[in-house]
Amino acid sequence: MQTQASKRQFLRTAGIAAVAAIIAPRMAGASPADVAAEIKKLYGDKKIESGRIKLDVPQIAENGLVVPINVEVESPMTAADYVRSVHVFAEKNPLPGVISYKFTPEAGKAAASTRMRLAGTQDIVVVAEMSTGQIFSTRAEVKVTIGGCGG
Amino acid sequence: MISRREFLQATAAAGLITSASGLGPLGRAAAQQRITQADITRFDNLGTVTILHITDVHAQLLPLYFREPSVNLGVGEVKGMPPHLTDEEFRKHFSIAAGTPDAYALTSDDFVQLARNYGRMGGMDRIATLIKSVRAERGDDKVLLLDGGDTWQGSWTSLQTKGQDMVDVQTALKIDAMASHWEFTYGADRVQEIVKSAPFAFLAQNVRSLEWQEPVFEARKMFERGGAKIAVIGQALPRTAVANPRWMFPDWEFGIREDDIRKQAEEARAEGADVVVLLSHNGFDVDRKLASRVKGIDVILTAHTHDAMPGVVREGETIIIASGSHGKFLSRLDLEVKAKKVTGFRYKLMPVFSDAIAQDSDMKALVEKIRAPFEKDLSRELATTESLLYRRGNFNGTFDDLICKAMLEERDAEISLSPGFRWGGTLVPGDAITFDALANATAMTYPNCYRNTMSGEQLRLVLEDVADNIFHPDPYFQGGGDMVRVGGLGYSIDVSKPINQRISNLVELKSGKALDPKRDYVVAGWGSIAQNVEGPPIWDVVEKYLARVKTVRLEPNTSVKVTGA
Numbered sequence: 001m002q003t004q005a006s007k008r009q010f011l012r013t014a015g016i017a018a019v020a021a022i023i024a025p026r027m028a029g030a031s032p033a034d035v036a037a038e039i040k041k042l043y044g045d046k047k048i049e050s051g052r053i054k055l056d057v058p059q060i061a062e063n064g065l066v067v068p069i070n071v072e073v074e075s076p077m078t079a080a081d082y083v084r085s086v087h088v089f090a091e092k093n094p095l096p097g098v099i100s101y102k103f104t105p106e107a108g109k110a111a112a113s114t115r116m117r118l119a120g121t122q123d124i125v126v127v128a129e130m131s132t133g134q135i136f137s138t139r140a141e142v143k144v145t146i147g148g149c150g151g
Numbered sequence: 152m153i154s155r156r157e158f159l160q161a162t163a164a165a166g167l168i169t170s171a172s173g174l175g176p177l178g179r180a181a182a183q184q185r186i187t188q189a190d191i192t193r194f195d196n197l198g199t200v201t202i203l204h205i206t207d208v209h210a211q212l213l214p215l216y217f218r219e220p221s222v223n224l225g226v227g228e229v230k231g232m233p234p235h236l237t238d239e240e241f242r243k244h245f246s247i248a249a250g251t252p253d254a255y256a257l258t259s260d261d262f263v264q265l266a267r268n269y270g271r272m273g274g275m276d277r278i279a280t281l282i283k284s285v286r287a288e289r290g291d292d293k294v295l296l297l298d299g300g301d302t303w304q305g306s307w308t309s310l311q312t313k314g315q316d317m318v319d320v321q322t323a324l325k326i327d328a329m330a331s332h333w334e335f336t337y338g339a340d341r342v343q344e345i346v347k348s349a350p351f352a353f354l355a356q357n358v359r360s361l362e363w364q365e366p367v368f369e370a371r372k373m374f375e376r377g378g379a380k381i382a383v384i385g386q387a388l389p390r391t392a393v394a395n396p397r398w399m400f401p402d403w404e405f406g407i408r409e410d411d412i413r414k415q416a417e418e419a420r421a422e423g424a425d426v427v428v429l430l431s432h433n434g435f436d437v438d439r440k441l442a443s444r445v446k447g448i449d450v451i452l453t454a455h456t457h458d459a460m461p462g463v464v465r466e467g468e469t470i471i472i473a474s475g476s477h478g479k480f481l482s483r484l485d486l487e488v489k490a491k492k493v494t495g496f497r498y499k500l501m502p503v504f505s506d507a508i509a510q511d512s513d514m515k516a517l518v519e520k521i522r523a524p525f526e527k528d529l530s531r532e533l534a535t536t537e538s539l540l541y542r543r544g545n546f547n548g549t550f551d552d553l554i555c556k557a558m559l560e561e562r563d564a565e566i567s568l569s570p571g572f573r574w575g576g577t578l579v580p581g582d583a584i585t586f587d588a589l590a591n592a593t594a595m596t597y598p599n600c601y602r603n604t605m606s607g608e609q610l611r612l613v614l615e616d617v618a619d620n621i622f623h624p625d626p627y628f629q630g631g632g633d634m635v636r637v638g639g640l641g642y643s644i645d646v647s648k649p650i651n652q653r654i655s656n657l658v659e660l661k662s663g664k665a666l667d668p669k670r671d672y673v674v675a676g677w678g679s680i681a682q683n684v685e686g687p688p689i690w691d692v693v694e695k696y697l698a699r700v701k702t703v704r705l706e707p708n709t710s711v712k713v714t715g716a
Binding site: 058059061062063068121141143145146147 | 392406616617623
């Protein structure tokens with residue numbers, strides 16, 4: 001009898017798909033190779049150096065739909081030496097290109113912030129092109145988690 | 152049984168580490184001897200500053216049993232390092248003899264026997280006695296009392312009063328400042344309401360408004376004690392918005408914000424701080440990594456991972472202190488400050504043996520007043536346990552096995568999931584399971600026990616995701632608590648592997664068959680961070696089950712096989 005009574009109660013209070021609802025369906029995403037190909041399309045076989053770029057992204061996204069990103073590129077920002085453009089890629093998003101910025105020396109500072117949507121845990125790749133022709137790149141991993149189970 | 156000679160040797164070793172740290176002097180109280188309050192408070196004063204630290208009390212007003220973990224694995228660089236030591240290894244590292252009060256307080260083996268010898272630990276009235284005793288001995292003007300957070304949640308009275316009971320206790324203890332985590336699960340409005348009127352500082356440098364990235368709380372506060380200026384920087388659990396329901400504080404963002412901590416430390420020095428303290432709820436491994444990367448912090452008072460360590464861990468110039476949980480311990484750190492620098496320290500993790508420490512009458516009265524309106528519920532006996540019921544540990548605890556079993560039966564599910572919380576007391580065989588004890592393991596603001604279906608593949612992904620939150624080799628990528636507990640399901644886990652390669656051999660226990668990735672299973676669980684979860688509160692589900700079975704007897708759980716440790 002107990003079991004039957006309990007069963008009726010489940011039907012009344014049947015839970016929603018609480019956990020299932022927060023598991024994103026697996027989307028067809030890009031791959032690191034796709035992003036490498038995009039960069040190659042932009043800069044060919046030019047040497048890509050590390051350094052100069054300060055990339056701020058959270059290690060763990062609090063909300064995969066709006067992940068904050070802050071990019072800053074070290075540069076004197078003079079007519080002779082400035083940051084021409086900055087490209088941001090998310091390696092496993094369905095569309096890996098997140099945003100591209102163009103700068104002029106008048107900007108004074110090559111810094112930009114925005115929010116991006118991430119399809120899952122992946123590396124964010126930033127490439128910066130200088131007016132001198134130098135190319136810099138950096139990357140950082142952002143984890144997009146189901147969450148819960150908080151200690 | 153250890154011989155007397157072995158015991159004396161071990162105590163001598165413990166005595167040595169006391170000079171800088173340790174429970175040492177207590178080692179003298181052998182298994183059969185009585186521990187006295189004087190043993191616990193004995194301390195060789197140093198310098199002019201005393202910092203007292205208590206943390207992760209989880210709203211435990213009364214003494215309780217709390218079994219430390221038998222499994223507490225470290226991965227990557229911290230493998231085998233404190234606090235990732237248990238039982239024999241732990242005792243060896245800290246020179247503690249088996250069977251002693253220290254062994255009972257800090258390790259898990261032989262817990263039932265030792266619990267009968269040494270009794271319950273904690274209790275706010277005993278904590279009050281210890282704090283008053285240190286203040287009397289040192290002088291109020293030399294003592295700083297800091298609370299690491301996870302204070303307002305974890306009992307029926309805290310849930311019913313939305314944390315007010317613990318705020319009243321903190322006020323009576325005269326804490327100077329606190330950090331936070333579970334506090335946020337009362338919702339943003341309630342937290343703000345308390346913070347605005349509390350007589351202590353609620354410090355959280357790493358909470359920002361989502362839209363404008365403005366600080367929500369005071370980041371740090373300067374205190375003057377014993378002629379020294381002490382800057383305390385507060386840090387909330389960086390993963391609060393991932394580990395707990397973000398919809399309860401939708402406009403706030405967390406994160407570690409290492410650069411901002413660095414700035415806070417620099418600003419504090421510029422303002423003349425002699426000592427910089429990080430009152431942190433990061434968890435031990437995160438704090439150790441932080442200390443290796445951020446210079447200028449003298450002391451990190453860590454929390455969250457509930458580790459109790461009888462000695463300090465030094466990382467560069469930083470001293471890291473881990474003061475346990477549930478009111479089992481109170482840490483005392485004396486600092487000698489000369490020419491604006493910390494030139495010496497002495498530390499003791501004071502174990503709060505409730506039978507040895509006098510009850511502070513004011514606090515005893517306050518606790519009684521807090522509990523009185525709920526006494527009828529609290530004292531209700533639901534069943535008796537013949538097994539040791541505990542939670543803490545990386546994988547399964549017996550209290551969780553009980554909850555998982557109750558969900559399977561009362562919610563007619565094939566598989567059940569219970570969050571890997573670290574809070575909740577222990578019951579020893581023969582104990583009545585009161586509603587009070589059940590609430591200590593379940594009382595929180597999102598308790599609904601859902602029932603839905605998940606495919607075998609979804610279940611595997613959930614296990615992989617949670618495992619990565621614990622066993623990611625970089626502590627900065629680690630998330631909330633211990634591994635999610637499972638009922639009706641067995642699996643193997645290799646903790647040394649990366650995400651999506653750790654979990655294997657998923658088995659539906661009832662049929663003994665491999666979990667079918669494509670089949671949908673009926674799953675019951677609680678503590679979902681989603682909004683509008685339907686289902687009865689988990690304590691109702693467990694209470695119904697207990698009312699039916701009357702007596703709890705659990706077989707050892709061997710359904711999770713761990714490798715790579």
